Amino acid sequence: MQTITVLGATGSIGCSTLDVVQRHPERFRVFAITGNAQVDLLMRQACQCAPRYVVVADEQYYAKAVELAAKYQVTAEILCGAKALEDVACAGEVDAVMAAIVGAAGLLPTLSAVKAGKKVLLANKEALVMSGALFIEAANQSGADILPIDSEHNAIFQCLPDNFQYGNLSQSGISRILLTGSGGPFRERPLESFSSITVDEASTHPNWSMGRKITIDSATMMNKGLEFIEACWLFGAKAKDIEVVIHPQSIIHSMVQYVDGSVIAQMGNPDMRTPIAYGLAHPARIEAGVAPLDFADMANFSFQPPCYERYPNLKLAIEACEEGQAATTRLNAANEVAVAHFLDGHIGFCDIAKVNEETLNKMEQVSVSSLQQIVEQDAIARDVATAIIKGKFAC
Template sequence: MKHIVILGSTGSIGKNTLSVVETHADEFKVVGLAANRDVDTLEQQIRRYRPALVALNEPTAAAQLRERIRDLNCTQVLAGTEGLQTVATMPQASQVLDGMGGSAGLLPTLAAINAGKDIAFVNKEVMVMAGPLVNAAVEANGVNLIPIDGEMSAIFQCLEGARDPKADIHRLLITASGGPFREVPKEALYSVTPQQALRHPNWKMGQKITIDSATMMNKGLEVIEAKWLFDIELSKIDIVVHPESIVHSMVEWTDGSTLAQLGPTDMRIMIQYALTYPRRFSTPVPRLDLMEARTLRFEPVDFGKFPCLSLAYTAAEVGGTLPVVLSSADEVVVEAFLDTCIGFMDIPAILARVMDAHEVISDPTLSDILEVDRWAKSTARSIIKNHVRSNKKSMG
């Protein structure tokens, strides 16, 4: 039986992971759980799965949780970044699933790798911010780094068995649904509301990643992630719009052949494969019916309508700490959009300003990355504050 830790257990990835665990209860045991602040959901999970250790990133939430589970003697509650890292490095766990979004997952993931844990991860920001450091830690500790995100998992599966993938790959084709605004003219995007942006046509995801899908920042971050995860040149990574989201991504080889991974839009397939790798178990997910799907469309990306993509390619080309700035500032800017402080098309405009203000560190240390993460978020908040103040003045 494999003992696992789930970081981000209260989010959509965490909940789907627990569904996989229940489907194969004889294969997995949950020994640790961690989340940001959702006390109610984590309490329910503790009472159901009885993990030995849990952590909440917010200390006040952790204190509240301790009071709620005083009747249980089996679970210890920790708090803050140190608590997350302690859960991620539990001696009895052999694999850590990182479902935490954003920069919060960086330190726990690195800690888990350095503790010799295999990693299943959906947090692309970890690779975007610190790809070289993560890769060095994975190699030094001899652990598996297995992606869960649909596109990265698809490429990972297509590369299985390849003797020299770096030499034999012609290009990686990362598919994109196009989000809710694929057919919306650019002019209309200036009046988009958060409610409209959260209506993804194919996937049920958390708010942050759903907005990133609407701006197509999600694809931009995946380009940077793929560069490090698969050790491949940026020039060999392309994005193609595929509205049906049935082909999750493709690998085109030098001989002209292309391998694709197809499946229904259900994250449990990717999660389970990461947990059972290299084996495959049955799932309760409905099978893909190509006779029902019938048509699979592929379209070019409109870089003019989705400027976040160009920002991501620029960050990838420049490298160093610029991807950190992009990823970290995006967390703040998306939150501001969800809070209706800024407009939809203000997202790329503000991100560009933060990137322009940054002095890139070419070969950053972990300390550099953490400092730039703080700087980018602070700078983004300052620009947003001035933006809101300016709008109020112009209105009255």
């Protein structure tokens, strides 16, 4: 029996995780679930999975949460705030932590689980983008097992030799990691019409159903940029070892090419319950509720290189990856600010990459080595990005 904390239970990954967990009551028990604003959903989840603790991240929702807990007869203890998130991630009773809070908000609770030596199911890619070196160092020290949940990294993990993690790519006969991406909803849209892209259009992914922020990141391909950085940390790769390939159908979730010419791919329907089930049960395989692939019905299987004019954010992320940890932290922060302003209707779709680039250009190069410096760079970049948006768009 594995005891699990689900950070970000009310989100897209969180809900899929609880779905898989509830299919296997003999294997998994829920210790804690956490949410932020969706307290009604959080309490209904608590009714279903009967955790010991329910954490509401934002203290302003605590009173409402307590009221709802009484209404739904939730027996769990209700906690709130940043420290409670970290506490339920590192508690002694916990075996595994699903890290599925979106954005930089997930950094400290995820690191708490890593430092406590938990099995960490890593969906929160932003945590690794911000703190990669520290994160991997902490995992090495504590013995935490990091299982990639992001579909591409989970695919790569499955295609690598057994026990490869943090190994040496070339010594293992690996010539390249092929990181696939759908290209998002605007892969074929004329570039001249990009300035009129609406929030609704950008919020409709061709293949995956996901949270709002990652869906916009997929449309700009910043998601692939963040994943490029994530892959470097997870698999000890350099930028030259990774090639981004657009595969519009999202059936191949990524591939590993070996020196003998073999390419090993992981395939499946685009449903996150597959990598989640893989991570939860590893090294066993369990049923996840995902329909099998129907090859007879697969009309098209295509590939193309990404075009940086269409996806400037992808180029920014690869350059930041080569520059270092301060640049990737700043880019991630600027992007979170820009995407939030796009979703609120303050800036246009093309402005997201412009704000990101201008933020990076406005900040002097520094090197970061501590968590405090990372948190500082994140905060400064948010201020710079916000000032750029306020100056340009007067919102």
